[in-house]
Amino acid sequence: MHCASRTLLLLFAVLPLAKAHSQGASPSNSASQSQSQSQGASQTLTARWKVVGEASGIFGNNWLGSENATRVGGDAGFMFGIGAHQRSSQRVSAGVDVRVAIQPISIRGNGEKWNGGTLTQAELVGALSLRTPPVFSFPLSLDLRGGFAALSGVSHLTPFREASKVAPLAEGGFTLHVSRKPDAARQLAVLARYGAVRLNIDDPELSVKSGWVGRFTVGLEVSR
Amino acid sequence: MKRCLLKSSALALLVGMLALSACDSPTAIRTAFAYNPTNRSNGQLYRWANGQTIQVWVDGSAPNSVGELELATLLAIAEWNRVPRFAEFKLELANSASEAQIVVYDRSTALPVTPGSCTFDPRGAVGYTYFCATGGRAEQLKLASGGAAKASVVIRVDRAIASSQAAYSAIVAHEFGHSLGIGGHSDLSTDLMFGLPVTNIPSPRDVQTLRFVLESDAAIIL
Numbered sequence: 001m002h003c004a005s006r007t008l009l010l011l012f013a014v015l016p017l018a019k020a021h022s023q024g025a026s027p028s029n030s031a032s033q034s035q036s037q038s039q040g041a042s043q044t045l046t047a048r049w050k051v052v053g054e055a056s057g058i059f060g061n062n063w064l065g066s067e068n069a070t071r072v073g074g075d076a077g078f079m080f081g082i083g084a085h086q087r088s089s090q091r092v093s094a095g096v097d098v099r100v101a102i103q104p105i106s107i108r109g110n111g112e113k114w115n116g117g118t119l120t121q122a123e124l125v126g127a128l129s130l131r132t133p134p135v136f137s138f139p140l141s142l143d144l145r146g147g148f149a150a151l152s153g154v155s156h157l158t159p160f161r162e163a164s165k166v167a168p169l170a171e172g173g174f175t176l177h178v179s180r181k182p183d184a185a186r187q188l189a190v191l192a193r194y195g196a197v198r199l200n201i202d203d204p205e206l207s208v209k210s211g212w213v214g215r216f217t218v219g220l221e222v223s224r
Numbered sequence: 225m226k227r228c229l230l231k232s233s234a235l236a237l238l239v240g241m242l243a244l245s246a247c248d249s250p251t252a253i254r255t256a257f258a259y260n261p262t263n264r265s266n267g268q269l270y271r272w273a274n275g276q277t278i279q280v281w282v283d284g285s286a287p288n289s290v291g292e293l294e295l296a297t298l299l300a301i302a303e304w305n306r307v308p309r310f311a312e313f314k315l316e317l318a319n320s321a322s323e324a325q326i327v328v329y330d331r332s333t334a335l336p337v338t339p340g341s342c343t344f345d346p347r348g349a350v351g352y353t354y355f356c357a358t359g360g361r362a363e364q365l366k367l368a369s370g371g372a373a374k375a376s377v378v379i380r381v382d383r384a385i386a387s388s389q390a391a392y393s394a395i396v397a398h399e400f401g402h403s404l405g406i407g408g409h410s411d412l413s414t415d416l417m418f419g420l421p422v423t424n425i426p427s428p429r430d431v432q433t434l435r436f437v438l439e440s441d442a443a444i445i446l
Contacts, residue, residue, distance in 0.1 A: 062249055069254040070310045070439055107275070107310045110441045114275020116311050158309040159250045199250045211250035 052095070052127075054081040056191065056219025058103055063199070063213050064159045070109035072116060072157065077103025079217060083127060091131040097145070099123040105154050116157050121149040121197075123169065138176055145171035149197055162203040163210075171195030175221060189221040257436040258410070258429035259417070265407025270357070270444035271437050272325075272404070274312045279374070281324030282317070286332045292389055293381070296396035297328055299424055304400050307431050312438040313404065321367055325446075326403055327375045328396070331382040337365040337375055344378075350385040351395040353402035354378045357444040376446050377403045390424070397424040403446075405437035406430070 056079045064072035078101070085095030101123065105116035125147030132140050149169050154160045173193025179186075196212040262269055272278055282297045301315040308314075318324040321336055329336055335344070340356035340363035355362040355377045362376035379399045386392035398421040410417045415427045426434070 064250050064252055066251040066253070069252045072310065109274065109310065109439060112274045114311065116275075157311055158252060161309070163250075201250060207253045207255065209251045209253075211248045213249060 049084055049086045049095075050223045052081075052083045052085050052097070052221060052223040054079070054083075054097070054099065054191070054219060054221045056081075056193075056217040058101055059216045059218070061103075061197075061213050061215035063105070064208070070107060072105060072107050072159065074119065074215070075104040075106050077101060077119075079219070081123075085127060085129070085223070093129045095127045097123075097125045097127050097147075099125065101149075105157065107157075117154040119151065119160070120153045121151055123147060123149045125169065125171070129175065135176060138178065140177070141175045143171075143173050143175055143191070143193060145169075145193070145195065159199055159201060159208050162201045162208050163199045164202065167197045167199055169195055169197045171217075173217070186224045187222070189223070191217070191219055191221050193217045255432055255435040255439060257433045259408060259412075259415070259433055261406045261408045261433050261437050263408035264402075268357075268407070268443040269437060269440055270355075270362075270405055270407060270446060271440075271442045272313050272446045274310075274438070277314045277316050278326060279318035279324045280315055280326045280328060281321045281375075283321070283327070283329035283333055283336050286330035286383065292383060292392060293328065293330055293396070296381075296389075296393040296424070297400075299393055300397040300400040303397060303425055304404060304434075307404075307426065307434050308438060309435060310438070315400075321375070322371055322373050324373070324375050326377045326379060326400075327365075327373075328379045328381070328399075331380055332384065334368065335378070335380070336368050337373060337378055338368055339378075340365055346380050348385075349380075350382050351399045352380045353399045354380070355403075355446060360444055362444065362446040379403055391422075394421040394424040397421070397426070401426065401430060401434065404434060405442070405446075406434055408433075 058074065058077040058079055061074040062071065063074060079099055081097050081099030083095050083097030085093050087093040101121040103119045105119050107114050107116045125145045128144045129141040132142050134140055147169055149167050151160060151163070151165055151167060171193050172195070173191060175189045175191045178188040178190065194214065194216055196214045198212055199210055201208045201210040280297065280301060282294050284291070284294050286293060298317070301317070305315050321327060327336055339354065341358065342356035344354055346352035357363070365373055365375045365378065367373045381392065381395050381399060383392055386395055394416070398416055401417050406417055408417070409419045410429060412418060412429065413422060416423055416425065416430045417433070
């Protein structure tokens, strides 16, 4: 698919969420008011640390592509993570996550598809969550992640053999908390994120070019 | 106001990330060949189906080259296994002739498989690679002993003509180049696929040419 059309498709996926956010930001919104009222009661929770666990599925990333050459892609995989987050204000929390993602790699070329092995990513990321107005009274947060991923398991394969073994990554998305109480001791949440890993290629033959690799993650988050 | 700005910035960052990864993904340039890989295969490109482990069996019973053929084959396997960029193949030693897709033997021993419908004609060559293609596929050969086999390629080498173990090793590695898809010879003596090889290590030009074959649509699948 052409780059511009892919971007448009992705924008259509994000825009409804952005719209919901801008509507919910109105000061007359009743949910915002109820959260403001509970602010005093939850101030004691502000500085408390919480442990966050995550289990997600990873979908749709293209590790190497071009019009006429072989393509290397990731099949559906999974990710587990654990982190420690602390609230810095009523609406903002920040922390650190350690995650492991495992994903089968498949290769396509000349009408054939074959197995390239299993990619393992060990990730260390900083996390920032911004509480936004609720959706159907369920608390929603906008999540941002940034950090590094150590790539292993498929170093015999282009582009991994030419790429730096540690890659920077950035990720953004939303977490919808299943519990209606934003300050409940235990919380279950559904998350949907989009992230990108930067593959920095050092290829003396100049046959492979560096770039960003996008991925969707959808999963569950538990915190206490 | 400040909070709204923070959220708007976060959303803008997310959208920017989406656009970046959609437009700037890692890309590869398709490899071109360094020399014609079809000048001894009637212009036809051939290779193995991608993504498979190719089993190799060595007939080690040659009386004049005990252990030499196995050693040369092991070296050739190690060298050629470095070439694929996309796990197109992996050469591995087989435990028996019936498991092998490539059979390697010395002229001093009997041909371990029965040739297919094409003529097996090594003449006096020091190295010879044989397969017989019909309808875009290489025929499966039968074991000379009568058992079933998976072999479709036979490599015959002649230790009696090779001047030394190094020359013998170079010839074995050269024939493996043919068995993997290089159906031509290079004009440069520094290349393993030169008509009379003096090295047993594939040169960058050999690597480039085999990579071209591996990434191409082939007329014959071995």
